[in-house]
Amino acid sequence: MHHIDVRIEKDVYAANDRLAAENSAHLKEHGVRAFDLLGAIGSGKTSLIERMVPLLAGRGLAAGAIAGDVYGDDDFTRIAALGVPAVNANTGTECHLDAHLVEHAIDHLPLDKIDVLFIENVGNMVCPTDFALGAEKRVVVVSSTEGDDVVNKHPMMFRGCSIGVINKVDLAPLVGCNMDRMEADMRRYNPEMKIFRTNMKTGEGVEDVLDAILK
Amino acid sequence: MHHIDVRIEKDVYAANDRLAAENSAHLKEHGVRAFDLLGAIGSGKTSLIERMVPLLAGRGLAAGAIAGDVYGDDDFTRIAALGVPAVNANTGTECHLDAHLVEHAIDHLPLDKIDVLFIENVGNMVCPTDFALGAEKRVVVVSSTEGDDVVNKHPMMFRGCSIGVINKVDLAPLVGCNMDRMEADMRRYNPEMKIFRTNMKTGEGVEDVLDAILK
Numbered sequence: 001m002h003h004i005d006v007r008i009e010k011d012v013y014a015a016n017d018r019l020a021a022e023n024s025a026h027l028k029e030h031g032v033r034a035f036d037l038l039g040a041i042g043s044g045k046t047s048l049i050e051r052m053v054p055l056l057a058g059r060g061l062a063a064g065a066i067a068g069d070v071y072g073d074d075d076f077t078r079i080a081a082l083g084v085p086a087v088n089a090n091t092g093t094e095c096h097l098d099a100h101l102v103e104h105a106i107d108h109l110p111l112d113k114i115d116v117l118f119i120e121n122v123g124n125m126v127c128p129t130d131f132a133l134g135a136e137k138r139v140v141v142v143s144s145t146e147g148d149d150v151v152n153k154h155p156m157m158f159r160g161c162s163i164g165v166i167n168k169v170d171l172a173p174l175v176g177c178n179m180d181r182m183e184a185d186m187r188r189y190n191p192e193m194k195i196f197r198t199n200m201k202t203g204e205g206v207e208d209v210l211d212a213i214l215k
Numbered sequence: 216m217h218h219i220d221v222r223i224e225k226d227v228y229a230a231n232d233r234l235a236a237e238n239s240a241h242l243k244e245h246g247v248r249a250f251d252l253l254g255a256i257g258s259g260k261t262s263l264i265e266r267m268v269p270l271l272a273g274r275g276l277a278a279g280a281i282a283g284d285v286y287g288d289d290d291f292t293r294i295a296a297l298g299v300p301a302v303n304a305n306t307g308t309e310c311h312l313d314a315h316l317v318e319h320a321i322d323h324l325p326l327d328k329i330d331v332l333f334i335e336n337v338g339n340m341v342c343p344t345d346f347a348l349g350a351e352k353r354v355v356v357v358s359s360t361e362g363d364d365v366v367n368k369h370p371m372m373f374r375g376c377s378i379g380v381i382n383k384v385d386l387a388p389l390v391g392c393n394m395d396r397m398e399a400d401m402r403r404y405n406p407e408m409k410i411f412r413t414n415m416k417t418g419e420g421v422e423d424v425l426d427a428i429l430k
Contacts, residue, residue: 070370074368149289
């Protein structure tokens, strides 16, 4: 029983990785650069997209988005309001996007009109890490209100992402969050990680995050 | 392939349910009432335990706890500092506790010295819902900083819990969170849900949550 489980699990990951490679090739053919945004519920992933889309427009780049959620269209509605092509990807009961869902979402996007595609994963610090989607980079967003032990608790997430965003810096003193601990934990798990502190309410730090994403 | 997947999935859930029933019987034999605390990372599950333990002591009831996390002992350390028997349950890569992990954790607890056992699940709004642990009730803790769409995004979580706690009420105005929407969404998914608003910094609302848990 256990043996069968493990074999199927490997098959699932292998199949996902194959599809992710196909997504990546398909996006490149159309000149689209895709970025996977990860993090817990409410960390600020949608807000980051809201802040980056106009900055991209200022640089002459057109954005698109896939909004991943278990249920509902709250994030999709916010992103669509920006006037960019967006697809709502509901997972139903699944705790993460996978390459197959993203493949279908991409089919509904006008790829030739998109330069930068943001794929907002389901709010979850654990499950999305195992499933590549075909994005060029993975960005993880945490917020001060999640507690300064949030990074330490999730080694795989920070090993799997190349950019780390610490959001809601304005609330850190109110919740007793030591952002230096978060940053030190990020560097311990991933010495190469590019780390930024942001406040999505004011836009503080977002331009630097976008630079790192596009670099 | 898909067919095999589904059958194994059913076996996993059935096996977990059997073990959960055994945990429940085992705890009852020792006069222990167990409660599963669920919610996202940083919602306030550990803080709720920190606030309830002394209240229980004031009522002549001894607490114990199982601290579930993917990795590390941050929550365990906080709970152990209260001087109550506690076990750290690291899932390694899994995104939720299961009845088997809880069975082992229970083995390390002095059950005859515990009246109320809090089982703090992994911070995750999706995965824990499918895995019963053997607890009498499930309590979900959300915080205003997760955004007022957090409930709508997670129907299964709120259908599966009987008590809903909206925490960090003091921060709601700062993050533009409409707690009435959260509460309305909870009632829509689960009309029977007992709903409370709390501030773990001051202890506001915690006594009422404890009353509902013990009722």
